[in-house]
Structures are given as C-alpha cells and as structure tokens.
Amino acid sequence: MSDTSHGTGGLSFDKTKRIWPSEMNVLLALIIIIVIFEILGQVLPYMNDQSFLFDTRGRFDSIFNEARLQIIILQVAIIGIIALGVTQVIITAGIDLSSGPLVAATAMIAMSFGQTEFVNGFANPKAVFGSWAMDLPVLIPVVIGLAFGALIGGINGTFVAYFRIPPFIATLGMFLICRGIALWWSAGNPVSFPTDQYAALGAGMMPVVWFLFLAAVFHVIMRYTLYGKHTYAIGSNEEAARMSGINVKRHKVMVYMIASMLAAFAGVVLSSKASTAQAGMGEFYELFAIAMAVIGGISLTGGRGSIIGTVLGAMVLGVIRSGFTYIKLDGSYQLMAMGGIIIAAVILDQFRQRSKA
Amino acid sequence: MKKTLIAATAMMSILGTTAMAQEIGATFSRFDDNWLTVLRNGMVEYAATIDGLSYQQEDASDDLAKQIDQVKNFVAAGVDAIIVNIVDTSAGAAVSAAAGSTPLVYVNREPDNVNDLPSTQAFVASNEIESGTLSAFEICKNLRADGKAGGATGYLMNGQLSNQAAVQRSKDVHDVIGMDMCNFMTIIDEQTANWSRDEAQDLMTNWMSSGEPFDFVLANNDEMAIGAIQAMKAAGMDMADVQVGGVDASQDALLSMAGGDYDVTVFQDSVGQGTGSIDAALRLIAGEDVDQKVYIPFKLVTPANMGDFLDKN
Numbered sequence: 132m133s134d135t136s137h138g139t140g141g142l143s144f145d146k147t148k149r150i151w152p153s154e155m156n157v158l159l160a161l162i163i164i165i166v167i168f169e170i171l172g173q174v175l176p177y178m179n180d181q182s183f184l185f186d187t188r189g190r191f192d193s194i195f196n197e198a199r200l201q202i203i204i205l206q207v208a209i210i211g212i213i214a215l216g217v218t219q220v221i222i223t224a225g226i227d228l229s230s231g232p233l234v235a236a237t238a239m240i241a242m243s244f245g246q247t248e249f250v251n252g253f254a255n256p257k258a259v260f261g262s263w264a265m266d267l268p269v270l271i272p273v274v275i276g277l278a279f280g281a282l283i284g285g286i287n288g289t290f291v292a293y294f295r296i297p298p299f300i301a302t303l304g305m306f307l308i309c310r311g312i313a314l315w316w317s318a319g320n321p322v323s324f325p326t327d328q329y330a331a332l333g334a335g336m337m338p339v340v341w342f343l344f345l346a347a348v349f350h351v352i353m354r355y356t357l358y359g360k361h362t363y364a365i366g367s368n369e370e371a372a373r374m375s376g377i378n379v380k381r382h383k384v385m386v387y388m389i390a391s392m393l394a395a396f397a398g399v400v401l402s403s404k405a406s407t408a409q410a411g412m413g414e415f416y417e418l419f420a421i422a423m424a425v426i427g428g429i430s431l432t433g434g435r436g437s438i439i440g441t442v443l444g445a446m447v448l449g450v451i452r453s454g455f456t457y458i459k460l461d462g463s464y465q466l467m468a469m470g471g472i473i474i475a476a477v478i479l480d481q482f483r484q485r486s487k488a
Numbered sequence: 489m490k491k492t493l494i495a496a497t498a499m500m501s502i503l504g505t506t507a508m509a510q511e512i513g514a515t516f517s518r519f520d521d522n523w524l525t526v527l528r529n530g531m532v533e534y535a536a537t538i539d540g541l542s543y544q545q546e547d548a549s550d551d552l553a554k555q556i557d558q559v560k561n562f563v564a565a566g567v568d569a570i571i572v573n574i575v576d577t578s579a580g581a582a583v584s585a586a587a588g589s590t591p592l593v594y595v596n597r598e599p600d601n602v603n604d605l606p607s608t609q610a611f612v613a614s615n616e617i618e619s620g621t622l623s624a625f626e627i628c629k630n631l632r633a634d635g636k637a638g639g640a641t642g643y644l645m646n647g648q649l650s651n652q653a654a655v656q657r658s659k660d661v662h663d664v665i666g667m668d669m670c671n672f673m674t675i676i677d678e679q680t681a682n683w684s685r686d687e688a689q690d691l692m693t694n695w696m697s698s699g700e701p702f703d704f705v706l707a708n709n710d711e712m713a714i715g716a717i718q719a720m721k722a723a724g725m726d727m728a729d730v731q732v733g734g735v736d737a738s739q740d741a742l743l744s745m746a747g748g749d750y751d752v753t754v755f756q757d758s759v760g761q762g763t764g765s766i767d768a769a770l771r772l773i774a775g776e777d778v779d780q781k782v783y784i785p786f787k788l789v790t791p792a793n794m795g796d797f798l799d800k801n
Binding site for chain 2: 198202253256314318407410452456
C-alpha cells in the first residue's frame with residue numbers, strides 16, 4: 132500500500148510538521164493544568180494538603196490516587212469515542228453537529244432491543260416492545276444501533292458530498308431530526324433495565340477500554356492506510372485530491388458514516404453505563420467532542436489534526452472536570468474554564484502556525 | 489405508550505371536528521424530562537376520556553420566550569383554555585399576560601404571581617417545600633436509627649441550577665440540616681449533576697476518588713440518586729452503609745428500592761396534578777368557580793410502603 136501506486140494528490144506529508152509539535156503542546160498544557168491543581172491542593176486552606184494525582188493517604192498500592200486517574204478518563208471516554216469520528220470529519224474540512232442527539236436516538240433504539248423481562252421479580256415497567264424483544268443476545272441491539280448510525284451518517288454524507296449542502300447546515304438539520312427521533316421513539320419515556328450482557332458493555336472501566344481501543348485502531352487507519360491519506364488529502368486541497376483520482380464524494384460519505392457509527396456506538400455504551408436510555412441524553416456532546424479535537428490541535432479548515440491530539444484533548448477536559456470537583460468549585464466555573472481553554476488552544480495554535488510560515 | 493398516544497391523537501382529531509368541541513392547548517417546559525413525561529402522557533390519556541375535548545401539547549424546550557410565543561399562538565388559534573408547565577417560575581406575570589382573557593391553568597410549577605392570578609387563571613401543583621424536606625428528614629431519622637447521631641457526613645446533588653424545584657429542594661435539605669434534631673449531618677460538598685443519571689455517576693465517582701468517608705447522599709431527583717448508587721456499587725461499597733435519598737418515586741427508583749439499594753424517595757402525584765389541571769381548565773371554560781390554588785400533597789416512599797406506588801408514576 133504505497134503512496135505512489137494510488138496517488139495522494141501530489142501531497143507529501145511532512146510528518147514532523149503535521150504530527151509532532153501540535154501534540155507536544157497539548158501534552159505540555161495537560162501537565163501544566165495538572166500541576167496547577169496540585170499546587171491549589173496544597174495552597175487552598177480547606178484542602179488539608181490533599182494531592183490531586185498522588186496517593187497521600189495510603190489507599191492504593193501505587194504512588195498515584197488510582198481512583199482519580201480512572202475517573203479522569205472514564206468521564207470523557209464516551210464523548211471521546213464521538214470525538215474520534217468528529218476528528219476525521221473535521222480533517223476533511225467538514226463538521227458534524229448531529230452526534231449528540233444521535234447518541235440519544237441510538238441509545239433509545241438500541242436499548243429497546245437490549246431490555247430484560249424481569250427486574251427484581253417485577254415485570255420490566257419500561258418495556259418498549261413485547262416479550263419477543265426481551266433478553267435478546269447483546270449482538271442484536273449493538274448491530275441495530277450501528278446500522279442506525281450508518282444510516283444517519285450515510286444521509287449526512289450524501290447531503291454534504293452529492294447535494295453540496297454545507298456540512299454545518301446538513302448536520303444541524305440532522306441534529307434536530309435525531310433529537311426528534313429520540314423523543315418520539317417511546318413518547319419521551321426512558322428505556323431502562325437492560326440485560327446483564329447489555330449492561331456489561333459499558334460497566335466499570337469498559338468505556339475507557341472501548342475508547343482507547345478505537346483510538347488505537349483509528350490512529351493506525353489515519354496514519355498508515357489509504358483511507359487516512361485520502362481523508363487528509365481531501366481536507367488539504369479538495370480540488371487537487373479530485374484531480375489526482377480520489378473519489379472525493381464517495382470518500383466523504385464514508386467518513387460521515389464512520390463518524391456517525393462511532394457516535395452510535397457511544398450511545399450504546401452510554402445507555403449501558405447508565406442502565407437507561409433517555410431522550411435528553413447526550414446534550415452538548417457534539418460540542419464537547421468538537422472541543423476535544425480543537426484542544427488537540429485540529430484545524431477547522433481541514434487537512435490537519437490527529438487522533439492522538441484528540442485523545443490528549445479529551446484528557447485535558449477530563450482533568451479540568453475532575454480538578455474542579457477536587458478543589459470543590461461549582462460546575463459553573465468549570466464551564467468558564469473549559470471555554471477559556473478552548474479559545475486559548477486555538478490562539479496558541481495560530482501563533483505557532485504563523486511563526487512557522 | 490406510543491400506541492395510546494397515537495390513539496389519543498386520532499381520537500382528538502375526530503372529536504375536534506364536532507361542533508361542541510372544546511380545545512385545550514398545553515405547553516410543557518421540557519418533553520424529555522422523565523417525570524413531566526409521565527404527567528404529559530397521563531394528561532393525553534385523561535383528555536381522551538372526555539367527550540368533545542381536543543387536547544394538544546407543545547414543547548417549550550426550557551425556553552421561556554418560546555413558551556410565551558406558544559401561549560400567544562394558542563390564543564390566536566382560539567383555544568378555549570391553556571395549560572402551562574412554566575419554564576421559569578419567576579416569569580408568571582409575563583405568561584399570565586400573554587394569555588389575556590383566555591382561561592389558563594398552571595400545572596406542576598408554581599409561578600411567582602400565584603397569589604395575584606386573575607379570576608380566569610388557576611394553579612395545580614405540589615408544594616416543592618414538602619418534597620426535599622420529607623426526603624432529607626427521613627434520611628436524618630434513618631441515620632439516627634443507625635447510631636450515627638454523633639456525626640454524619642455526606643454529599644448533595646443538585647438538579648439544574650436554573651430550575652426553581654432544584655433550588656427549593658436543595659434549600660429544603662439545608663433547612664432540615666439546620667434543625668436541632670438533624671444538625672449532626674454535615675455536607676462535604678454539593679454540586680449539580682443536571683438531573684441526569686450519567687452525570688451523577690461521574691460526579692459521585694469524582695467525589696469518591698478523594699477517599700473521604702461519608703454516610704449519606706441526597707439528590708434532588710431519583711435519576712441522580714440512581715446514578716450515585718450505580719457509582720457506589722461499582723466502587724464496591726455496601727449500600728447498607730449509606731443512606732440515599734431522592735425525589736420522584738419513578739419506577740426505576742422503586743425497583744432500585746426493591747433491590748435494597750435505595751432508601752428514601754418522595755412520590756409526586758402525576759395523575760392528581762394532570763387530571764386536576766384539566767378539570768380546572770374545563771371548569772374555567774364553563775365559567776364555574778374554581779380553587780385558584782390547589783396543592784396535591786407529596787408522599788414519603790420507603791421500602792415499607794413502596795408497593796403502594798409501583799404502578800403510579
């Protein structure tokens with residue numbers, strides 16, 4: 132699978148330029164933020180010299196507070212799965228706003244086929260279908276969920292690629308459609324009480340396992356396969372990509388489908404983790420997924436960004452969320468800090484780009 | 489549920505064509521709120537049983553401006569009465585004015601102008617001061633019974649901070665803890681989990697990562713309490729050692745209670761509020777006298793009486 136036999140639109144990638152520096156910056160920012168919380172833990176009078184990341188109370192076998200390390204990544208893992216797909220869409224110079232509501236709609240639909248018939252001796256009060264849909268093997272709801280994601284992504288991609296609707300508009304429309312589907316599916320009622328198999332998909336640290344596994348898979352795909360090279364090529368210069376023989380339209384549809392299938396899978400994992408699917412789930416997930424990619428150094432004009440950057444971007448948001456709970460500051464401050472960090476990330480990145488040019 | 493909704497809609501469209509028809513338009517703060525969905529669907533079912541009544545409901549998606557527009561649209565469409573589950577309880581005057589002379593009934597949430605409603609308007613709900621108080625006080629008694637009257641610590645999960653019920657329920661908790669009988673309780677930290685189960689899971693896990701011991705968790709609703717329970721069980725805690733209290737008595741909560749994990753919740757009567765508001769609207773249309781303030785009481789739910797509530801919400 133060499134570049135020359137298939138062509139990449141004449142673009143040669145300087146990997147040192149494209150990958151290294153941006154990710155180092157994010158890693159550095161991550162460390163600085165952790166150090167700030169560490170210092171605050173020492174300075175603030177009500178913290179009793181508690182450490183943010185280190186085990187100062189002898190609760191664990193390691194030097195770290197393992198519980199904190201786990202929750203930092205656990206609470207961003209599900210949005211992180213969405214961000215892996217959004218990263219690919221943004222690299223093509225597109226955007227996907229539909230992922231949050233898609234999470235909710237998929238959760239409702241998939242969970243309806245993953246319910247158990249009896250709960251603590253009572254008939255499941257939230258059953259959507261009759262007993263034929265109860266206690267099915269877990270593969271059925273997962274496949275139904277992924278198929279729904281593929282359908283939505285296929286529609287998104289078709290509108291963007293073949294009807295030339297701006298991605299912002301096409302996926303904004305789908306944002307509303309999916310929220311409507313989520314509300315309509317069971318008339319607003321939650322879908323609860325999954326089978327043990329379904330509940331195991333997102334139990335404990337499973338969301339993190341899925342996130343890191345999928346991140347590794349897509350890191351390899353984006354860096355070493357034609358799919359990845361074409362995705363970067365389209366985002367860098369769509370016209371050049373087309374001239375060099377890439378089927379741009381078909382490729383875009385594929386990228387949107389993959390992104391929506393990742394969001395759909397996130398919906399399955401989220402409903403499993405919470406043991407319930409609710410129409411209001413996934414609120415602002417699409418924006419946090421985009422924020423993760425942006426903090427990770429992606430360019431909204433396409434062609435630049437990486438899966439590793441997005442994973443680090445997710446970690447930054449995870450550290451902030453845990454850090455603010457750690458120093459007992461309210462959620463409103465978290466939002467302000469996250470907003471500031473997103474803007475700061477872009478400003479720093481622009482400086483870096485300009486100084487290089 | 490979907491079938492009944494379709495049936496109800498079909499029924500309404502048939503009834504809507506008869507000459508004697510009465511029309512009620514309703515607007516709800518959120519269609520995706522669990523308890524409000526029970527209320528809404530109950531009202532659709534109840535409305536379908538009344539001859540000649542056409543009932544339509546809309547989603548204000550937590551947007552007050554949108555809700556006021558919906559009220560004005562109902563007036564413009566010539567409905568006979570309007571039912572409002574208000575988005576922002578401090579905006580009662582604006583909503584009341586938007587209805588003009590069309591009869592209007594507030595349901596579930598108490599507008600700030602409840603004492604100055606014109607004669608064509610009324611209010612049917614439960615008194616939020618009861619809900620948080622009942623739940624927190626029962627937890628206080630349970631902690632005493634567990635021999636923890638010498639001192640108990642815990643966490644408080646708030647609902648959406650822009651929501652009056654959330655603010656009131658948290659204030660109730662603080663008021664209970666301020667009482668002599670319950671001042672042995674100390675809140676380590678309180679944060680919002682936006683009414684949501686998965687946010688509550690993450691918040692609880694964050695709290696537990698500090699390693700501080702605690703005896704109770706109080707939440708503004710059942711969903712957050714269930715999320716906290718799931719997080720504590722995932723961390724290997726014995727739920728017998730922790731008192732968990734919430735509000736709503738949803739079916740998810742009652743089954744969690746049946747499993748021995750959940751200790752205290754409070755039943756908010758959706759059928760009472762829903763039928764009460766439609767009845768009040770019909771009486772206002774007919775020009776009859778109505779009680780302008782109708783309070784439907786909350787009821788405490790514990791493992792001892794949970795069986796009475798299983799099929800209610």
